[in-house]
Amino acid sequence: MQQRHLIFIASLFTVISTTQINYFEVTTGMPFPPDPVTTYDTLIMLSALVTDCPPPSCECFVKVNVTTYKDTYTVTFPSTTPNIGSATITHLEADTLYSFTITCIGADGNATRLLRTDYGRPSVPRNITVTLVSKRLRISWLPPAVPKGPIHNYKLTKDRETISDEIPNNESSYDMTKDYVYGKTNTFFFSACNINRKKDTVCSSPNEAFVILTGKIQAKSPAISFMNANKGKPLLVADEYTFKLNKATTTTKYWICTINGCAAKVHTDLTNLLMKTAGNHSHLPEKEKIE
Known part of the structure; x- marks a missing residue:
């Protein structure tokens, strides 16, 4: 009997899977731990x-600002979640836009994300000065050189007592609400504050921005000028306020504010040189009247 042999030829097809980067973002958007902030x-x-990684495990790297930044960070894949990795990028600048690019071994391409860092702690306000204006202290300053975000507000403390912690960010001076006690020494501490995207308040150190008032401060003399009123009588103008002549003696002219009930006064000599100011205004400056 003739034997017939059936021969089966098995063809082996090798399927090569390409590593896929399915997600690359800040941890906030991931549907799994860790900390969302x-x-x-x-x-x-x-x-x-990342899926379809070649064995033994996924291997990925993150570069920051590929064209300018040299640091490369390794993505860590824990054994409990071998396809889910993370990388912590450090030494960044506050309120700055960065590009982050992830590259994985076995992947045909990469993924890039543009992300901005949060607001940070600003540097201290600059050029803090204290002057005496109409018996009250005026604290003036310049904004921080390094704001690390849009300055939200300023805080002022006198001798560890909070004077105001909500001075608007567009202000550059603050007038005390009580008359200065001559000869008293005060220390003023000043801070600039940001509110970051997590709603946390971060302020510059008050101990790095302060001024000590020794009691020898001199009043700031306003610049004075004169204009004619409607009836031809002279008006004295000082710091955008107007004064009318109340009386004159053999040595002094006494000027009072043109607003009834206002306690502000100016004294000049007979040649209209400023001698002193007294009292405080109970109203806003009169820019319209001067113009």
């Missing part, structure tokens, strides 16, 4: 979901 002023935590 991952964007700070100087660091950002990034997470990646």
Whole structure:
């Protein structure tokens, strides 16, 4: 009998899977742990979901600002979630836009995200000065050189007593509400504050921006000028307020504010040189009347 042999030829097809970067973003948007608050002023935590990695495990790297930044960060994949990794990017600048690019071994391409760091702690206000204006102290300053975000407000403390913690960010001076006690020494501490995207208040150190008032402060003399009123009588103008002549003696002219009931006064000599100011205004300056 003739034997017939059936020969089966098995063809082996090798399927090669390409590594896929399915997700690359700040950890906030991931549907799994860790901490959802991952964007700070100087660091950002990034997470990646990668599939079809070649054995033994996924291997990915993150570069910051590829064309200008040299640091490369390794994405860590824990054994409990071998396809979900994270990288913490450090040494960043506050309120700055960065590009982050992830590259994985076995992947055909990469993924890039543009992310901005959070607001940070500003540097201290500059050029803090204290002057005496109409018996009351005026604190003046310049904004921080490094704001690290849009300044939200300023805080002023006198001898550890809070004077105001909500001075608007567009102000550059603050007038005390009580008359200065001559000869008294005061220390004023000043801070600039930001409110970051997590609604936390971060302020500059008050101990790095302060001024000590020794009691020898001199009043700031206003510049005075004169204009004619409607009836031809002279008006004295000082700091955008107007004064009318009340009386004159053999040595002094006494001027009072043109607004009834206002206690502000100016004294000049007979040649109209300023001698002193007294009292405080109970109203806003009269720019319209002067113009």
